[in-house]
Amino acid sequence: MEVLECISGKRSVRAYTDEVISKETITKLIELGTKASTGSGLEPWGFVVIQDKEEIDSLSEATKQYLLNNMEKYPYLSQYESWLKNPKYNIFNNAGTVLVIYGNKESHWHVYDCSLAAGNIMLAAHSMGIGTCWIGFAEALLNTKEFKEKHGVPEKYELVSTMSMGYMKTKMTPPERKKPLIFSK
Numbered sequence: 001m002e003v004l005e006c007i008s009g010k011r012s013v014r015a016y017t018d019e020v021i022s023k024e025t026i027t028k029l030i031e032l033g034t035k036a037s038t039g040s041g042l043e044p045w046g047f048v049v050i051q052d053k054e055e056i057d058s059l060s061e062a063t064k065q066y067l068l069n070n071m072e073k074y075p076y077l078s079q080y081e082s083w084l085k086n087p088k089y090n091i092f093n094n095a096g097t098v099l100v101i102y103g104n105k106e107s108h109w110h111v112y113d114c115s116l117a118a119g120n121i122m123l124a125a126h127s128m129g130i131g132t133c134w135i136g137f138a139e140a141l142l143n144t145k146e147f148k149e150k151h152g153v154p155e156k157y158e159l160v161s162t163m164s165m166g167y168m169k170t171k172m173t174p175p176e177r178k179k180p181l182i183f184s185k
C-alpha cells in the first residue's frame with residue numbers, strides 16, 4: 001500500500017476476524033515500531049504481547065469493574081460510564097491480540113518516542129490488513145505493579161500505549177477530521 005493512502009485511510013478498528021496474528025507478523029510490526037524517531041537515540045521502548053484470549057477477556061472485565069468503582073479518579077472517562085456498565089462491552093473489542101508499549105522513564109522523551117512507535121505500528125498494521133485501536137481504558141490496570149511484574153516489565157518502565165489488534169472484519173471509510181487549526185498566517 002502506498003504510504004499516503006495508508007495514512008489517509010487508517011481508522012481505529014473495533015471488529016476483527018478470528019484469524020490469529022502470527023508471532024512473526026507481530027515481531028515484524030514491533031520492529032517497524034522501533035524505526036520511529038527517538039529522543040537522544042535512547043530507544044526507551046519495551047513491549048508486551050498478549051494473545052491469551054482468557055487473559056484478555058478477564059483484563060477487560062477487571063478494568064471495567066475497576067474504572068466503575070473508581071470513576072472519581074478518571075473524570076475524563078465519565079462520558080463512557082454506560083459503555084463500561086454494559087456487560088457485553090469488551091474494552092479490547094474481543095481482539096485476539098493486545099500489544100502494550102512501555103517507556104523507560106529514564107529517558108525524558110519516552111512518551112513521545114513510544115507514541116511514535118505506536119503510530120508506526122498502527123500504520124504498518126493497516127497496510128497488512130490488520131486493524132488496531134488504541135485502548136486508553138487499559139492504562140488503569142496494565143500499568144500496575146502486579147501486571148508489570150507478571151509480564152516481566154521493570155519498574156522504571158511506564159505504560160504509554162495499549163492497542164487491540166486483529167485482521168479487519170470490514171473495510172472502513174477514511175477518517176473525517178475538522179479543518180486543522182493553523183495559528184500562523
Ligand SMILES: Cc1cc2nc3c(=O)[nH]c(=O)nc-3n(C[C@H](O)[C@H](O)[C@H](O)COP(=O)(O)O)c2cc1C
Pocket residue numbers: 010011012013014133134135136137138175176
Ligand atoms: C490516546 C487515545 C486513547 C483512546 N482510547 C480508546 C479506548 O479506550 N477505546 C476505544 O474504543 N477507542 C479509543 N481510542 C480511539 C479513538 O476513539 C479514535 O481514534 C477516534 O474516535 C477517531 O477515530 P479514528 O481513529 O477511526 O479516526 C483512543 C485513541 C487515542 C489516540
